[in-house]
Amino acid sequence: EVQLVQSGAEVKKPGESVKISCKGSGYKFTSYWIAWVRQMPGKGLEWMGIIYPGDSETRYSPSFQGQVTMSVDKSTATAYVQFSSLRASDTAMYYCARHWSPGSAFDYWGQGTLLTVSS
Amino acid sequence: QSALTQPASVSGSPRQSITISCTGASGDVGSYDYVSWYQQHPGKAPKLIIYEVSNRPSGVSNRFSGSKSGNTASLTISGLQAEDEADYYCTSYSSTNPYVFGAGTTVTVL
Numbered sequence A: 001e002v003q004l005v006q007s008g009a010e011v012k013k014p015g016e017s018v019k020i021s022c023k024g025s026g027y028k029f030t031s032y033w034i035a036w037v038r039q040m041p042g043k044g045l046e047w048m049g050i051i052y053p054g055d056s057e058t059r060y061s062p063s064f065q066g067q068v069t070m071s072v073d074k075s076t077a078t079a080y081v082q083f084s085s086l087r088a089s090d091t092a093m094y095y096c097a098r099h100w101s102p103g104s105a106f107d108y109w110g111q112g113t114l115l116t117v118s119s
Numbered sequence B: 001q002s003a004l005t006q007p008a009s010v011s012g013s014p015r016q017s018i019t020i021s022c023t024g025a026s027g028d029v030g031s032y033d034y035v036s037w038y039q040q041h042p043g044k045a046p047k048l049i050i051y052e053v054s055n056r057p058s059g060v061s062n063r064f065s066g067s068k069s070g071n072t073a074s075l076t077i078s079g080l081q082a083e084d085e086a087d088y089y090c091t092s093y094s095s096t097n098p099y100v101f102g103a104g105t106t107v108t109v110l
Helices: none
Strands: A003-006 A010-012 A018-025 A033-039 A045-052 A057-060 A068-073 A078-083 A092-099 A106-109 A113-117 B009-012 B018-023 B035-040 B047-050 B064-069 B072-077 B086-092 B105-109
Touching (some): A018 A092, A018 A113, A033 A068, A045 A092, A057 A068, A078 A092, B018 B086, B072 B086
Parallel strands (some): A010 A113
Antiparallel strands (some): A018 A078, A033 A092, A092 A113, B064 B072
């Protein structure tokens, strides 16, 4: 069974950093891209970027370029998105999702990680 | 990047059919058949219901169907049921970025 399991909710202060994880299982992790999607409270879905675990190729949305860093650890089949200097506006639910190629559908999703940034 | 345009809300009575539109441009919806649709219930992760314009993943009800004409894709829900009440998002491959999302449509079953 394909599963993407994300790390738990985080509460951080402005200026702090955080790394959210997404562990894949039930499939060949290095053969599928991982996308990260943001959903701010009460708002729609926003594509942040994608990473290919096979070679760590990344493509960022212009809206998120320079704001986040995506990475993978092939040995543990885990993808990460890191925020280096958090702002209150980063408060959102973050989802990871699997897809076959750039442009293809997100067929499996993680359960989401709620990030709250507040002083 | 500009989001794809969806109606904010659509409603219908049980057993009726409704259609949600998703309008893009020649650089996304109009040029590629990589249009997909997602259903999201409150507090849940999105779920893929249509991929590549009109294909249903295994296990998705055949009451959901997708189509495309020019720069506009559409999702039709036939035989509307209470469980279909949710938010629906379209997304498309884009020539400038791999993905662009629609702003989402809330479906209400009257």
